[in-house]
Amino acid sequence: MAAPRRIQFEEILRLAGDGGLWQVLVFVWSVIGGLMTGAHNVSSAFVGGEPEHRCALPGELANETASEEQLHLWLPYNNATGRPASCERWDAAGGNRTLGCDVGWVYSRERFHSTIVSEWDLVCGRRWMMSTVQASYMFGIFCGAMISGVLSDQFGRRRAVCCSGVLFVISSLATAGAGSYAAFVTLRFITAMAGSGVFGCMFILTMEVMGPRWRALVGLIYQIPFSFGFMSLSAAAYLVRDWRYLQLVISAPSVLMLGFWWVLPESPRWLIMQDRLTEALDVLRAAARRNKRTLPSDEEMMKMMAEFRADEVKESAGDDESGDRSALQSCANGVCEMFRLVRTPRMRCISLASFYNWLVVSMIYYGVTFNSADLSSSPYLAIFLAGLVEIPAVLISVPLINRIGRRPSMVVTHLLTGAAILCIMAVPRWLAWPKLVLGMLGKFAASAAFGIIYLYTAEYFPTTLRNAGFGSSSTCARIGSMAAPYVVDLLSPVHWTIPSCVFGLAGVTAALVALLLPETNGRRLPETVADIERGVWERVTPAANGEMETVKL
Numbered sequence: 001m002a003a004p005r006r007i008q009f010e011e012i013l014r015l016a017g018d019g020g021l022w023q024v025l026v027f028v029w030s031v032i033g034g035l036m037t038g039a040h041n042v043s044s045a046f047v048g049g050e051p052e053h054r055c056a057l058p059g060e061l062a063n064e065t066a067s068e069e070q071l072h073l074w075l076p077y078n079n080a081t082g083r084p085a086s087c088e089r090w091d092a093a094g095g096n097r098t099l100g101c102d103v104g105w106v107y108s109r110e111r112f113h114s115t116i117v118s119e120w121d122l123v124c125g126r127r128w129m130m131s132t133v134q135a136s137y138m139f140g141i142f143c144g145a146m147i148s149g150v151l152s153d154q155f156g157r158r159r160a161v162c163c164s165g166v167l168f169v170i171s172s173l174a175t176a177g178a179g180s181y182a183a184f185v186t187l188r189f190i191t192a193m194a195g196s197g198v199f200g201c202m203f204i205l206t207m208e209v210m211g212p213r214w215r216a217l218v219g220l221i222y223q224i225p226f227s228f229g230f231m232s233l234s235a236a237a238y239l240v241r242d243w244r245y246l247q248l249v250i251s252a253p254s255v256l257m258l259g260f261w262w263v264l265p266e267s268p269r270w271l272i273m274q275d276r277l278t279e280a281l282d283v284l285r286a287a288a289r290r291n292k293r294t295l296p297s298d299e300e301m302m303k304m305m306a307e308f309r310a311d312e313v314k315e316s317a318g319d320d321e322s323g324d325r326s327a328l329q330s331c332a333n334g335v336c337e338m339f340r341l342v343r344t345p346r347m348r349c350i351s352l353a354s355f356y357n358w359l360v361v362s363m364i365y366y367g368v369t370f371n372s373a374d375l376s377s378s379p380y381l382a383i384f385l386a387g388l389v390e391i392p393a394v395l396i397s398v399p400l401i402n403r404i405g406r407r408p409s410m411v412v413t414h415l416l417t418g419a420a421i422l423c424i425m426a427v428p429r430w431l432a433w434p435k436l437v438l439g440m441l442g443k444f445a446a447s448a449a450f451g452i453i454y455l456y457t458a459e460y461f462p463t464t465l466r467n468a469g470f471g472s473s474s475t476c477a478r479i480g481s482m483a484a485p486y487v488v489d490l491l492s493p494v495h496w497t498i499p500s501c502v503f504g505l506a507g508v509t510a511a512l513v514a515l516l517l518p519e520t521n522g523r524r525l526p527e528t529v530a531d532i533e534r535g536v537w538e539r540v541t542p543a544a545n546g547e548m549e550t551v552k553l
Contacts, residue, residue: 001188002103004519006307006308007304007307007308007311008308008524008526009272009525010211010212010213010524011310012268012272012284012304012305012308013209013211013268013269013284014211014292015284015288015293015295015296015301015476016284016285016287016293016295017287017288017290017291017292017293018210018211018212018213018214018290019210019211019213019214020048020287020290020291020293021290021292021549022209022265022286022287022290023209023210023214023218023287023291023292024262025290026205026206026265027206027218027221027222027266029202029260029263029264030202030203030205030206030222030225031223031225031316032253032254032256032257033069033161033165033195033198033199033202033225033257033308034199034222034223034224034225034226034228034229034297035225035226035228035232035253036168036172036183036195036198036228036229036254036257037195037196037198037199037226037229038225038226038227038228038229038230038233038252038387039229039230039232039233039236039250040172040192040251041137041141041195041226041248041367042138042192042193042230042245042290042370042383042386043233043247043250044130044133044134044234045237045370045379045381045383046112046115046233046234046237046246046379046380047078047115047246047247048116048122048133048134048243048298049109049110049111049112049115049116049379049439050085050115050117050119050122050130050454051109051110051112051115051118051119052086052103052107052108052110052111053086053106053107053108053123054071054075054084054085054086054090054106055075055085055086055087055100055101055104055105055106056101056103056104056105056106057071057074057075057089057103058070058074058103061437066106070172070425070517071084072091072445073090073093073094074089074090075088075089076088076089076090076098076307079330082310083096086123086124086326086503087100087101087123087124087125088100088101089101089103100124100125101124104117104121104377105121105124106121110242111241111379112243113241113242114241114242114243114244115243116130116133116181116184116243117130119243120180120181122181122485123309129181130163131485131486132185133184133185133188133347134370135485135486136185136188136189136192136486137188137189137191137192138192138366138478138481138482139189139192139478139482140188140189140190140191140192140193140196141192141193141195141196141474141478141481142475142478142479143193143196144164144192144193144194144195144196144197144200144473144476145196145200145472145474145475145477145478146474147149147193147197147202147471148160148193148196148197148200148471149200149201149467149468149469149470149471149472149474150467150468150471150472151197151200152197152200152204152388152467153465153466153467153468156266156267156268156270156271156274157201157202157204157205157267157456157467158205158260158264158265158266159195159266159269160197160201161198161201161202161260161264162260162261163197164193164194164196164197164198164201165194165198165254165257165258165260166191166197166257166258166391167193167194167197168194168195168254168257169192169199169251169254169255169257170260170398171187171188171191171194171250172187172247172250172251172254172256172272172497173248173252174187174192174243175187175188175191175247175251176245176247177244179188184496190320196474198257199226200444200470200471200474201467203219203222203294203454203458203470204458204466204467204470205267205430206218206219206266207219207455207458208267208268208269208270208423209265209267209268209287212522212524215455215458215459216401216402216455216521218403219451219454219455219458220394220397220398220451220452220454220455221394221398221453223390223394223447223450223451223454224320224390224391224480226390227387227388227391227394227404227447228387229387230369230383230384230386230387230388230390231384231387231388232250233250233383234249234380234381234383234384234387234389235384237380237383238380249506252334259346259452265283265286265287265388266279266283267313267406268280268283268284268287270462271283272305272308272309273309273312273463273464277302277305277306277309281298281301281302281305284301284476295381296301296440298443310431310457312463312464312527314527324392335444340465340468341465341468341469341472344529344532345533346532347529347532347533348460349516350460350516350517350518350532351436351469351472351473353514353516353517354460354461354469354473354476354512354517355472355476356476356510356513357410357414357453357473357510357513357514357517358453358457358474358476358477359476359479359480360365360414360434360479360480360506360507360509360510361379361414361417361446361450361453361477361478361480361510362450362476362477362478362480362481362484363480363481363483363484363487363503363506364417364421364442364446364484364503364506364507365443365446365447365450365481365482366481366484366485367485367487367499367503368386368421368439368442368443368446368484368503369383369386369443370484370488371439371442371488371499372385372386372436372439372440382436385440386443386503388446389440389443389444390443390444390447390451392444392453393444393445394447394448394449394451395410396445396448397413397451397452398449400412400448400452401452401455401456401520401521404549405519405521406452406455406456406459406517406519406520406521407456407514407515407517407519408518409452409517410449410452410456410511410514411511411514411515412452413445413446413452414449414507414508414510414511414514415507415508415511416445417442417445417449417504417507418443418448418503418504418505418506418507418508418510419504419507419510420438420441420445420504421438421439421442421503421504421507422440422500422501422504422505423501424438424439424500424504425436425497425500425501425504429496446507453473456517456520457469457470457473459520459525460517460518460520460526461526462525462526462528462529462531462532463525463527463528463529464528464529465529475532481531487499487502487503528540
């Protein structure tokens with residue numbers, strides 16, 4: 001006797017509309033988070049831009065300019081560039097022993113009028129403090145991804161997004177008034193945590209309200225506002241050369257995030273899994289009204305949702321993934337979720353492969369982005385191009401993942417990234433434009449890989465661990481993004497090709513590791529770890545009567 005057909009969430013969502021106006025409005029609100037996080041993630045390129053500088057001469061005032069004759073008497077000159085040294089001066093006029101810049105520094109205002117570098121002298125022996133600014137921001141995203149993923153699974157997608165949005169508004173605006181280096185780094189850290197919560201949890205919410213046929217398109221287009229954040233930052237920084245005013249300009253639009261409290265729905269999938277069926281029905285009713293659909297009776301809807309949840313709870317009973325959880329147990333349960341990602345063989349293989357792919361793609365993505373300023377005479381142009389190439393990368397990825405699948409797309413983009421960056425090693429150091437072209441090609445492929453992996457990750461982790469898996473993977477990405485500036489800063493002085501070698505080889509190895517991930521194109525989302533361990537990935541197909549049926553592969 002054939003087993004009774006299981007109710008899938010996709011069937012329930014179809015009744016309310018799985019790609020209508022309601023879903024469009026959720027996506028439109030997600031654009032705000034993408035723009036804000038994109039601009040702030042790379043804002044240190046301008047807020048912390050390093051102006052040309054030299055040692056101040058004894059007795060020289062900050063607002064005075066020494067004559068060329070005085071500069072040649074007091075400062076060593078680079079014969080190749082014809083410019084004075086940045087971090088040394090002679091012990092006396094016409095001396096032969098060098099000293100550090102004990103008097104201070106004089107900064108050029110040609111490119112930047114004011115940055116945190118010139119305000120707090122983050123140059124020469126204090127340059128590591130500027131590197132720490134970006135590393136601490138990425139560490140904030142690291143912490144935010146880990147915490148928000150767990151809290152989102154415990155307390156809901158909507159609440160996690162809204163609370164993160166409020167924190168982002170407060171901290172980003174307060175950063176403009178930071179009176180010290182420590183205050184600036186602390187506020188940026190909080191902004192990064194909050195931005196990670198907004199971007200990551202909003203992505204999960206958006207994906208869970210979309211039907212299977214729309215997830216690929218929406219999941220990749222979700223990345224485009226992030227790219228526009230890059231480009232809008234470059235435009236704002238070009239017009240506003242003072243770092244405090246620039247910080248205000250890029251933070252002010254975040255006030256719109258306060259509207260999340262009134263307009264965002266909770267994920268009906270999450271509500272059903274939490275046995276909050278009445279609330280899930282209210283959300284589905286609102287979706288149906290907006291999408292101009294008519295739902296079956298409340299009794300029939302409640303029955304379908306109860307059957308779906310019962311099947312999933314039954315499947316997950318052996319994994320201890322069911323049961324009521326109190327607020328006091330949230331932290332402990334969150335830690336347990338992390339362990340469940342690696343407790344069983346197939347789940348462990350998928351999780352570890354996911355972690356490595358996120359680490360590599362983020363390391364290359366940010367490494368190439370921040371290094372792109374060295375490939376052009378204008379950092380404004382370089383960052384703008386780094387954002388611009390992301391848009392065609394995302395648009396090409398949409399048909400690519402649907403035509404050849406998620407896993408082959410990951411492999412191809414990783415290989416292209418690695419090949420482009422490795423080719424930089426063959427270009428003579430003095431020849432700039434081929435390096436810029438290859439760097440942008442590598443950024444293009446890395447952006448495509450980043451867009452694909454966001455969608456891909458949301459599909460190969462089960463619902464009960466989806467946010468924990470997504471958050472943990474994103475956490476690994478932050479490790480890569482924190483490592484990127486150190487790869488460039490510490491290895492470039494040894495030889496300028498070493499960073500390209502590291503990034504290129506990392507891309508090739510990530511392509512090989514991606515082969516361990518399952519193909520999810522056209523298949524229903526796994527609900528539990530039991531689904532993963534059974535190795536049953538089911539393709540969603542329309543039945544003859546118009547309903548949904550699944551075919552085991």
